[in-house]
Amino acid sequence: MNTxxxxxxxxxxxxxxxxxxxxxxxxxxYSMGRAAGSDRGYLLWSGWVALTLFFIxxxxxxxxxxxxxxxxxxxxxxxxxxxxxxxxxxxxNLNREIAEGRLINRSDMLSRAKLALSQAGTGRIxxxxxxxxxxxxxxxxxxxxxxxxxxxxxxxxMHAHLFLGLGAAILVLVHGGGQMATPMGxxxxxxxxxxxxxxxxxxxxxxxxxxxxxxxxxxxxIEEAFVLSRHYERKVTAAFAELGDDDDLVEHFKAAADDSxxxxxxxxxxxxxxxxxxxADSKGHVLFQDIMALIGQRQRVNRSLQKLMRVRRTLNLWxxxxxxxxxxxxxxxxxxxxxxxxx
Amino acid sequence: xxxxxxxxMEKLAGIELFQGLKPKSEAALLEFKQFRVCEAGKVFVNQGxxxxxxxxxxxxxxxxxxxxxxxxxVKRLGTLKPGDWFGEMSAKSNQPAMATIQADTRCVFMAxxxxxxxxxxxxxxxxxxxxxxxxxxxxLSAHLRAAPLFKGIKEEKLIQLQDIAEFVSxxxxxxxxxxxxxxxxxxxxxxxxxxxxxxxxxxxxxRISAYFKDNxxxxxxxxxxxxxxxxxxxxxxxxxxxxxxxxxxxxSIFEEDQETxxxxxxxxxxxxxxxxxxxxxxxxxxxxxxxxxALSVDQLEIMVQRKSVKGGEALVIDLKKCTRCNACVESxxxxxxxxxxxxxxxxxxxxxxxxxxxxCYNCDVPECMSACNDGAIRRSSRGQIxxxxxxxxxxxxxxxxxxxxxxxxxxxxxxEQSGRWRSLFQEIPVLGKLFNKAKLADVDAPxxxxxEALVSLRTGxxxxxxxxxxxxxxxLPFEACVxxxxxxxIDRINPEALFAAKAASN
Numbered sequence: 098m099n100t101x102x103x104x105x106x107x108x109x110x111x112x113x114x115x116x117x118x119x120x121x122x123x124x125x126x127y128s129m130g131r132a133a134g135s136d137r138g139y140l141l142w143s144g145w146v147a148l149t150l151f152f153i154x155x156x157x158x159x160x161x162x163x164x165x166x167x168x169x170x171x172x173x174x175x176x177x178x179x180x181x182x183x184x185x186x187x188x189x190n191l192n193r194e195i196a197e198g199r200l201i202n203r204s205d206m207l208s209r210a211k212l213a214l215s216q217a218g219t220g221r222i223x224x225x226x227x228x229x230x231x232x233x234x235x236x237x238x239x240x241x242x243x244x245x246x247x248x249x250x251x252x253x254x255m256h257a258h259l260f261l262g263l264g265a266a267i268l269v270l271v272h273g274g275g276q277m278a279t280p281m282g283x284x285x286x287x288x289x290x291x292x293x294x295x296x297x298x299x300x301x302x303x304x305x306x307x308x309x310x311x312x313x314x315x316x317x318x319i320e321e322a323f324v325l326s327r328h329y330e331r332k333v334t335a336a337f338a339e340l341g342d343d344d345d346l347v348e349h350f351k352a353a354a355d356d357s358x359x360x361x362x363x364x365x366x367x368x369x370x371x372x373x374x375x376x377a378d379s380k381g382h383v384l385f386q387d388i389m390a391l392i393g394q395r396q397r398v399n400r401s402l403q404k405l406m407r408v409r410r411t412l413n414l415w416x417x418x419x420x421x422x423x424x425x426x427x428x429x430x431x432x433x434x435x436x437x438x439x440x
Numbered sequence: 441x442x443x444x445x446x447x448x449m450e451k452l453a454g455i456e457l458f459q460g461l462k463p464k465s466e467a468a469l470l471e472f473k474q475f476r477v478c479e480a481g482k483v484f485v486n487q488g489x490x491x492x493x494x495x496x497x498x499x500x501x502x503x504x505x506x507x508x509x510x511x512x513x514v515k516r517l518g519t520l521k522p523g524d525w526f527g528e529m530s531a532k533s534n535q536p537a538m539a540t541i542q543a544d545t546r547c548v549f550m551a552x553x554x555x556x557x558x559x560x561x562x563x564x565x566x567x568x569x570x571x572x573x574x575x576x577x578x579x580l581s582a583h584l585r586a587a588p589l590f591k592g593i594k595e596e597k598l599i600q601l602q603d604i605a606e607f608v609s610x611x612x613x614x615x616x617x618x619x620x621x622x623x624x625x626x627x628x629x630x631x632x633x634x635x636x637x638x639x640x641x642x643x644x645x646x647r648i649s650a651y652f653k654d655n656x657x658x659x660x661x662x663x664x665x666x667x668x669x670x671x672x673x674x675x676x677x678x679x680x681x682x683x684x685x686x687x688x689x690x691x692s693i694f695e696e697d698q699e700t701x702x703x704x705x706x707x708x709x710x711x712x713x714x715x716x717x718x719x720x721x722x723x724x725x726x727x728x729x730x731x732x733x734a735l736s737v738d739q740l741e742i743m744v745q746r747k748s749v750k751g752g753e754a755l756v757i758d759l760k761k762c763t764r765c766n767a768c769v770e771s772x773x774x775x776x777x778x779x780x781x782x783x784x785x786x787x788x789x790x791x792x793x794x795x796x797x798x799x800c801y802n803c804d805v806p807e808c809m810s811a812c813n814d815g816a817i818r819r820s821s822r823g824q825i826x827x828x829x830x831x832x833x834x835x836x837x838x839x840x841x842x843x844x845x846x847x848x849x850x851x852x853x854x855x856e857q858s859g860r861w862r863s864l865f866q867e868i869p870v871l872g873k874l875f876n877k878a879k880l881a882d883v884d885a886p887x888x889x890x891x892e893a894l895v896s897l898r899t900g901x902x903x904x905x906x907x908x909x910x911x912x913x914x915x916l917p918f919e920a921c922v923x924x925x926x927x928x929x930i931d932r933i934n935p936e937a938l939f940a941a942k943a944a945s946n
Contacts, residue, residue, distance in 0.1 A: 186489070244918050310763075
């Protein structure tokens with residue numbers, strides 16, 4: 098199980114925000130979802146914070162897609178390879194100075210490295226870091242470069258998505274009180290429940306599913322099965338081409354090659370037709386055996402691929418509900434804010 | 441020839457190295473030469489840095505320095521003046537620079553890249569003779585001294601050995617010595633790489649037992665007191681220059697010095713006993729090179745121990761965490777203008793749930809680079825193997841040579857030609873697949889483009905595509921696959937640390 102999902106600083110943030118509003122609710126003796134009197138301030142705050150959290154949560158998907166499309170701002174950081182080489186040379190020289198004892202102060206080492214980065218124009222892509230190796234009592238330093246990763250790793254965004262989403266769910270509850278009396282209330286609360294439940298289901302599946310998928314990949318991994326399947330597909334097509342224009346025989350082979358058909362029956366029919374046509378055609382029989390072996394291999398690989406694809410679909414199917422529901426929910430939330438303001 | 445070229449050739453005529461160039465070499469020199477300028481006091485090349493250029497000093501003076509092993513300080517080797525050169529080993533086999541070159545005055549160099557160097561360094565040319573003579577004068581004694589067999593030999597004996605040394609060059613795939621034949625010489629590798637293979641007694645398959653690269657030596661068995669037969673077949677992995685010291689000549693110069701000859705034989709016996717132990721353990725794990733596309737973990741571990749893997753950190757996928765969402769591949773596509781992923785999720789399974797992805801290992805002996813005749817593969821100063829798109833003619837020699845199968849051929853559209861707008865449509869869920877044209881070479885070849893036609897005309901070869909491999913997202917502040925994995929399933933890990941952890945867990 099991937100337990101890293103459940104270890105995150107964002108869990109603490111979400112807990113603090115949600116518990117803050119719950120404590121405020123209890124201490125203020127407010128009723129959940131009421132917009133009258135002194136409850137108004139609480140309602141506005143919980144609403145705005147929930148909306149903000151929802152947008153932060155949605156930013157995860159946005160970040161994913163803008164990266165895929167190449168629109169992410171970090172793409173503009175790309176440095177010229179020559180500048181990268183120049184930086185590496187400068188860091189090499191710096192490390193030589195450190196090794197020769199000409200530079201002994203840690204802060205000097207880092208500031209020199211930063212200077213080298215700014216001179217080469219690569220300060221936006223690299224961060225200098227200090228590596229300390231202790232040999233005996235002596236500490237040996239060297240500077241190395243780490244990529245800056247300006248927007249942070251997607252795994253961290255995933256943690257924020259997960260925990261801030263859960264925090265937002267609690268806020269929705271204290272803000273709206275789970276009212277289902279009005280169509281808008283029912284829609285908003287219902288959609289929130291769908292998004293939260295599918296999300297929770299998804300995280301459980303993502304935490305436990307990969308191990309199951311790996312266990313299912315006993316023979317071939319899904320990538321290997323896919324590549325092999327294409328390979329046999331091409332081989333079978335090429336072998337059919339060798340058969341020439343004997344349409345009946347090709348039909349039998351095609352029937353045997355059909356994954357949903359009866360391989361053994363079609364193979365037997367093809368063989369009997371071949372024997373009836375020319376019992377002494379040894380070349381034809383060898384070709385027949387080769388093709389049948391290829392078809393058999395292809396079916397074995399395809400079965401394996403289909404099984405793995407099923408597991409993979411199970412791993413990701415929940416997103417088919419979670420993502421559209423989330424987009425719809427965000428739209429409705431914006432509409433809800435404007436409608437509340439209007440009335 | 442233009443007036444400018446004529447002037448240049450007149451200037452170059454004063455340099456011995458360029459005297460007697462054949463017209464074809466002269467034309468190549470004029471077309472592909474480059475110039476470098478280095479201001480006084482600046483370091484032009486650092487010792488240990490990977491360069492691939494052969495440089496001739498046209499103006500100015502430079503000093504050469506070398507850090508001696510064991511941290512005993514920096515030694516000044518001498519001053520080089522106009523007409524002198526350096527970097528021949530780097531141009532021949534991309535060895536790291538053997539010395540630091542610092543400009544004493546403002547210098548102008550003529551830089552010659554490896555493909556041009558190959559043309560000029562033709563067999564029997566004056567250029568080659570001069571390079572060889574300079575090597576004999578400058579580096580041969582150091583090379584002999586570095587060979588384990590000659591460690592205990594006196595200086596005057598080494599000078600005698602220098603005199604009998606023969607320079608022999610081999611093309612790619614040539615057998616220098618065959619298993620079972622009589623060992624008649626000791627070989628020192630000046631440049632290039634050699635594999636030592638022997639026949640598996642059970643399967644009859646040739647198995648690799650060791651690699652020898654520049655500045656190493658083999659053939660100690662020629663002086664052994666026991667069996668003077670080659671135990672392995674030594675085959676070149678690329679164009680290889682060797683120094684051959686024939687046994688009979690060695691015996692004749694040491695005829696009156698039986699003590700030295702005995703010392704050499706004893707050293708050879710000692711080295712051979714070590715070598716057998718190492719070879720046996722290597723043989724038990726290494727497979728034949730032909731099947732090396734899917735190396736086992738043990739094989740990879742040996743490659744790491746032998747420092748054949750120089751990639752820094754290996755790309756590892758944790759299958760316990762990977763949800764197969766494909767975000768890593770999609771983000772790899774996003775950072776490459778040609779929209780072709782460099783990432784391969786397949787590789788060797790280190791354990792039941794860890795995969796060592798077949799990304800480029802930046803080998804110590806990069807066979808891809810020695811196979812490339814078009815200057816399309818080079819090493820960065822930090823040792824990373826880089827492909828130069830414009831120089832690639834799509835001959836696919838590197839793809840065939842890569843022992844790990846990490847190089848692939850893709851379409852020939854330049855990054856500018858493959859538009860982003862098509863990719864926008866590709867990103868539409870479900871419908872996007874309609875716009876997704878597979879571009880790998882195994883798909884039916886598209887019509888020949890103008891660029892392909894030109895290359896075909898120039899080289900006489902049909903361009904099928906361009907070679908690509910993982911480029912570590914060069915120039916970007918992240919490595920896309922690692923950066924964009926929502927599950928934290930893919931990461932870069934030091935291979936030695938990885939295998940050490942695996943050994944500890946066993």
